[in-house]
Amino acid sequence: MAKPVLLIGVGVVALTIISVLLLAAQTSEVSGEVKCPFCGSKEVWTPIGTKSENFLWKCFNCGKTWSKTYSEEAYRDWLHRTPVIVRDMVLKFVAAKHPDAKQLLPPKPVWSVQQLSQDKVVYKCGGWIISVEKTEEGYKVTLDFSATRIPGYIGIPHRIVWTGIFTFDGKIVEESYGHYY
Ligand SMILES: [Zn+2]
16 A cells, blocks of 8 residues: 555655756856846956956946856856957947947947957948957957948048957056047
8 A cells, every 4th residue: 555655755756856956957057157146247357367367257237246266168158258248348438438429339239240360350330340359468449430331321421440458357448539520
């Protein structure tokens, strides 16, 4: 009489173990991704090339900081995303500092991507050409807008060129800005 009950009991224990293992696998996968634990933003930074690399993190979206060492794979994924983070942070910086450039930025840009070398990527959209190159000093960024690149543009030709550095510790240094008519 006790046998079926025992079998059911063993079955329940086995199912519980399996579900706990599955849950653990899911949780570790989610927490392994490099993103802000407070707001979920993926626009986060760690000081590259210092003792705090892959340990101290800062979120560009909510400004909070945390310490965590992510797995090598998760960290490599983040490193691979850095040109996109650099591009978008520089665009925010330029938009905040130069209202004349802000009004020319595409509101919902869909960037075409050209990987020119292992360290250099070029993005294009709506008359803008943005190049991000990883150098020894940091990420060298050039923003270049020309109205004449926009198909069907019939206004006055004008051009914007911004150059600067996104440092390995996550700061933006403007080197030059010009809006030429
Ligand atoms: Zn955040």
